[in-house]
Amino acid sequence: MALLEVQDLHVHYGAVHALQGISFTVEEGQVATLIGSNGAGKSTTLRTISGLVRPSSGSIRFDGQHIGAMAPHKIVRLGIAQSPEGRGVFANLTVHENLEIGAYTRNDRAEVARDRERVLHLFPRLRERLKQLSGTLSGGEQQMLAIARALLARPRLLLLDEPSLGLAPQIVKTIFQIIREINESGTTILLVEQNAHMALRAANQGYVLEVGKIVLADDAHKLSQSDEVRKAYLGIS
Amino acid sequence: MTTLVQTLIDGVALGSLYALIALGYTMVYGILRFINFAHSDIFMLGAWFSCTIAGLLGWAVGTPPTWAFIVVLLAAMAACGLLGFIIERLAYRPLRSAPRINVLITAIGVSLFLENFGQLPKIFGNTPTKMPALIPDIALGSFAGVRLSLVNLIVIVVAVVLMGALEWLIYGTKLGRAMRAVSYDTKTAALMGIDVDRVISITFVVGSALAAAAGFLQAAKIVAVQQPAHVSWVQLGLKAFVAAVIGGIGNVRGAMIGGVLLGLVEMLGGAYLSSELRVVYVFTMLILVLLLKPEGLLGKTTVEKV
Numbered sequence: 001m002a003l004l005e006v007q008d009l010h011v012h013y014g015a016v017h018a019l020q021g022i023s024f025t026v027e028e029g030q031v032a033t034l035i036g037s038n039g040a041g042k043s044t045t046l047r048t049i050s051g052l053v054r055p056s057s058g059s060i061r062f063d064g065q066h067i068g069a070m071a072p073h074k075i076v077r078l079g080i081a082q083s084p085e086g087r088g089v090f091a092n093l094t095v096h097e098n099l100e101i102g103a104y105t106r107n108d109r110a111e112v113a114r115d116r117e118r119v120l121h122l123f124p125r126l127r128e129r130l131k132q133l134s135g136t137l138s139g140g141e142q143q144m145l146a147i148a149r150a151l152l153a154r155p156r157l158l159l160l161d162e163p164s165l166g167l168a169p170q171i172v173k174t175i176f177q178i179i180r181e182i183n184e185s186g187t188t189i190l191l192v193e194q195n196a197h198m199a200l201r202a203a204n205q206g207y208v209l210e211v212g213k214i215v216l217a218d219d220a221h222k223l224s225q226s227d228e229v230r231k232a233y234l235g236i237s
Numbered sequence: 238m239t240t241l242v243q244t245l246i247d248g249v250a251l252g253s254l255y256a257l258i259a260l261g262y263t264m265v266y267g268i269l270r271f272i273n274f275a276h277s278d279i280f281m282l283g284a285w286f287s288c289t290i291a292g293l294l295g296w297a298v299g300t301p302p303t304w305a306f307i308v309v310l311l312a313a314m315a316a317c318g319l320l321g322f323i324i325e326r327l328a329y330r331p332l333r334s335a336p337r338i339n340v341l342i343t344a345i346g347v348s349l350f351l352e353n354f355g356q357l358p359k360i361f362g363n364t365p366t367k368m369p370a371l372i373p374d375i376a377l378g379s380f381a382g383v384r385l386s387l388v389n390l391i392v393i394v395v396a397v398v399l400m401g402a403l404e405w406l407i408y409g410t411k412l413g414r415a416m417r418a419v420s421y422d423t424k425t426a427a428l429m430g431i432d433v434d435r436v437i438s439i440t441f442v443v444g445s446a447l448a449a450a451a452g453f454l455q456a457a458k459i460v461a462v463q464q465p466a467h468v469s470w471v472q473l474g475l476k477a478f479v480a481a482v483i484g485g486i487g488n489v490r491g492a493m494i495g496g497v498l499l500g501l502v503e504m505l506g507g508a509y510l511s512s513e514l515r516v517v518y519v520f521t522m523l524i525l526v527l528l529l530k531p532e533g534l535l536g537k538t539t540v541e542k543v
Contacts, residue, residue: 052424076430088425090418101418104411105430153430 001064003028003188004049004157009058011041011048018044020212021058026157026190026205031183033191033199033220035233036209042192043085045209046159049190050082051075062157077105081155083146085162085192091135095126095145098134102149112152119148122178140171147178157188164195176202196233200224208233239382244508245501250389250458252500253396257451258477259484259492260403261444267420267487268440271340275324275347277474279317279445282351283452284368284462285361286313291369298369306371310395310453314446321445322438330434355465363464368456392454399450400493403443407489416440420487451477472516476503479523485533494534498522 002025011019019041026032034042047053049060051072060068067075081102090098099119103112120127123144129137134145143163150158160179164172176198183189183202193199199220200206206223208216216223223229258280265273290312291297296305328347332340356363377385407413418426419436427433455473456462463469476499484495499519506518526533 050428052427071432072427073430073432076428082428084425084428088422088428090421090425092421093414093417097414097417100411101414101426101429101431104415149429 002026003063004190005059005061006045006049007059007061009045009048009060010056011044011053012056013044018212019048019055022209022212022214024207024214024217026188028156028188029183029186030204031179031189031191031202031220032205032207033193033203034207034209035193035196035199035229037194037233039211040209041212042209043161046082046084046161046190046192049075049159050080073105076153076155079154079156080159081150081153081157082159083143083150083161083163085165087139087142087146089134089137089142089145089149091133093134094130095132095134095137096130098145098149099126099130099152102152103154105153111154115152115154119151122151122181123148140167140175143167143171143175144178147175147182151182151187155187157190158182160189160191162192162194164193164198172198196229197224200229240508242383244504246383246385246389248501248504249497250392250500251504252480252497253393254451254455254473254496255477255480255499256493256496257396257399257447257454258474259481259496260400260489261448262478262481263484263486263489263492264416264440264444266481267489268416268423268437269329269340271337271344272478273444274341274344275351276444276448277471277477278348278351278465279321280448280452280455280474280477281465281470282320282355283313283317283449284456285355285452285465286316286449287453287456288366288368288462289361290316291371296369296371301369301371306391306453306457309371310450313453314449317449317452318442318446321441324445325438325441330437352466352470361465363466365461365463365467368460368462370460372457388458392458395450395454399447403447403489406443412436412439476516476519479519483523483526483533485536488533488535488537491533491535498534 004026007023008021009019010021022045034045036042044053048055051070055068059066062078062080065078067078090101093101099116106112125141126144126148129141134142137145147160147163163175163179172195179189179191179202191199191203200223203220206218206220207214208229216228258277261276262273287309291309324347328343329340332343355361372388372391375387377387377390407416415426415431415436418429418431419433423433477496480495480499481492483499484491499522502518502522503515507515
């Protein structure tokens with residue numbers, strides 16, 4: 001059974017039909033990616049899984065349990081953490097405090113401390129800036145902080161919303177390298193990206209979202225070879 | 238010199254009250270971005286609860302024990318904390334996703350309700366009452382004509398202790414970290430596993446309890462407690478709101494500093510210029526701050542990179 005199973009999910013924002021019956025699965029231990037252009041509904045999908053947006057119909061099952069009508073803070077406790085679009089770091093808190101907030105749901109102090117060490121090992125630049133207000137970090141560092149913070153919830157499923165957005169190519173490379181490392185250490189990942197090239201290289205399974213519908217679903221490598229994807233998303237004719 | 242020292246003491250005592258009330262305005266604004274106009278009524282109810290509770294405990298007559306004021310203070314804080322919780326639950330939570338103007342109007346409605354409901358004969362009645370003398374009206378000592386009364390000392394000490402506790406809560410605990418996270422970005426806070434509704438409830442409880450403490454202290458100071466809808470409550474609450482704006486609305490330390498500063502300005506102006514224009518100094522200061530530093534003295538100054 002898949003770790004995350006989304007079935008015929010519909011979401012409305014007022015009169016706008018943002019998700020029009022999408023279905024997809026994320027297998028345990030894998031990286032799945034949702035690619036698509038601006039406004040396709042990628043972020044809406046993640047926000048609905050996290051409980052910030054209520055679905056109008058359809059089901060979301062995490063590890064067999066229905067989470068479609070659950071409050072966001074309860075979903076986090078089940079093991080889903082999100083690094084939101086635009087990073088969402090708490091600029092008024094220090095880097096250290098942001099990381100602590102990431103572990104908000106946990107009471108195992110010793111384990112949290114161990115995880116924080118692990119995460120700071122993944123993102124050594126954050127260690128130098130622990131005492132700094134996170135609003136003063138660069139965009140790349142904020143993105144690292146957002147991912148690090150989500151990891152401190154010790155999620156079984158990590159949702160990443162456009163980790164490459166607005167970052168220099170070199171930093172994007174670093175971040176995707178780390179995403180792979182996170183996955184290799186056992187965390188399942190659902191990655192939402194506009195950067196189809198990087199996303200498909202990092203993922204096992206790929207889905208292409210176009211105006212609220214999944215139009216292509218396949219093995220990520222195969223997708224990156226398909227003509228439609230090459231033309232529309234990879235800029236290769 | 239004597240006048241100056243005396244005025245400074247009185248100013249700090251008055252300012253401590255403003256600060257305690259201003260904290261409630263600023264904390265709610267920091268999280269929900271609306272001005273809780275019912276907050277000054279919580280302050281008023283704090284005074285009335287204090288009178289009522291002291292009466293019920295039989296301390297209206299005779300000489301109450303010295304610790305009586307602590308019991309009444311804590312009881313009034315608990316009562317108003319509960320009230321703040323109920324108000325948020327019934328009046329504001331259903332409007333969580335409504336336009337802010339709706340919430341603002343509701344706050345005014347709650348304010349009018351509390352003032353007028355309090356005047357019902359079975360509640361507090363509509364005549365002024367006398368606060369039981371829980372704190373004896375004595376001077377702790379007169380040094381060269383400067384009088385430090387016990388009441389003023391207690392006002393300042395209680396305010397300092399409560400603000401210290403609040404500072405610890407907000408900057409030293411997990412809950413406080415959650416409060417700051419929610420005030421920065423509610424949705425992302427929810428993604429961290431924070432129960433946002435619970436944090437908002439706690440914010441109302443804490444803010445209301447602080448206003449209640451101010452209400453108790455004000456009642457202990459002036460002894461004659463005005464009827465619930467009296468203009469003096471509104472004016473005090475309004476000045477505390479000004480203190481919150483001067484300090485930078487949404488900023489907890491700003492509310493503390495703004496409160497004390499306002500108390501000092503008001504008393505210094507009263508002592509050296511004209512005591513009839515005390516309200517004028519307050520609003521002049523508001524105008525000056527809004528002209529020169531509209532975000533308030535401690536308003537947002539952090540540089541945010543995109």
